[in-house]
Amino acid sequence: MKHKKHDEASSIAVIHSARSNQPLVAVSTDVCDLHGYRxxxxPMQYLEAAVEGAGVFPVLVPSLGNRLDFDYLLGSVDGVIITGSASNVHPLLYGGDGSEANGPYDRARDSTTFPLIKTAIEKGIPLLTICRGLQEMNVALGGNLATEIHELPGILDHRAPVSDSRDQRFAIRQNITLKPDGLLSKILGTDLxxxxxxxxxxxxxxxxxxxVEAVAEDGTVEAVSVRRASAFALGVQWHPEYWVKSDEHSARIFQAFGDAVRVHADERMNAV
Structure with a gap:
């Protein structure tokens, strides 16, 4: 019965891809308490970047963990975006300090994004992970994280500048060096x-x-790719979604992801 359900999902996705220039892309979510509801x-900036920068149709994935059928979901979409967030990956997932000082946390999100990331890589679904998303990808694949890095010797303060202006907090201000001939350097057309x-x-x-695809001046890892991935799989520590309409490098990342999504949609349609 499960195979039939997966076949139906694939058929629906193929029909959508054939009729639309906006293939479906799964987008992670945070758990938030607002107006007495959970x-x-x-954030809209990720959805707008998906539509306008990548040319895809974003579909929000509720943070319901193992109650979701991830195989079925990824038989229905042609890409995955794991967004940034104000919360952090829970340190118990990588043997770190789970005190509130390293929070806030969102365990429901963790339980959802980890299988999303691993299943997308296994199935060759194009994957773009941003900020917390990059950290989730690293932990999901066996790595760990350093917390409160601004307190470590020799490490720059990577936190947002203190300001009432969101444009100032998300200002482009940090230099990175890209791996020569890496996935990201090819996308951006530069090594700096x-x-x-x-x-x-x-x-x-x-x-x-x-x-590693890029590092900051202090050696902090700023971008990664999945080695020998069968599809686009890139993670960046910064926020290209914020400036996708005005910054060429930000735009190129979403364009490259969108192109990979459309290639996947076309391949699946042609395989039927």
Whole structure:
């Protein structure tokens, strides 16, 4: 019966891809308490970047963990975006300090994004992970994280500048060096770039399947890709979604992801 359900999902996705220039892309959500209700939600800036930067149709995935059929979901979409968030990956997932000082946490999100990431990689579904999403990808693939990195010797303060202006907090201000001939350097067409920086944590030990694509001036890992991935699989520590309409490098990341999504949609349609 399960196989029939998966076949139906694939058929629906193929019909959608054939009729639309906006293939479906699954987008992670945070658990939020608002107006007396508990919500699964994501900031609009990610959804707008998905539509306008990548040209895809974003579909929110509720943070319901193992109650969701991830195989079925990823038989119905042609890409996955794991967003940033104000919350952090729970340190118990990588043997770290789970005190509230390293929070806030969102265990429901963790239980949903980890299988989303691993299943997307296994199935060759294009994957873009941003900020917390990059950290989730690293932990899901066996790596760990350093917390409160601004307190570590020799490490720059990667947190957002203190300001009432969101544009100032997300300002492009940090230099990074890209791996020559890496996935990201090919996308951006350069080995040097400037990005924004809005994080307190970073990759410490790299996940076994990952490859470093870019580092900051202090050596902090700023981007990774999945080694020998069968589809686009990129994670960035910064926030290209914020400036996708005005910054060329931000736009190129979403364009490359959208192109990979459309290739996947076309391949699936042609396979039927």
């Amino acid at each position: 919500w699964s939600a994501t 770039a400037k990005v924004n920086s809005v994080h307190r944590q970073s990759i410490d030990q790299l996940g076994a399947q990952l490859e």
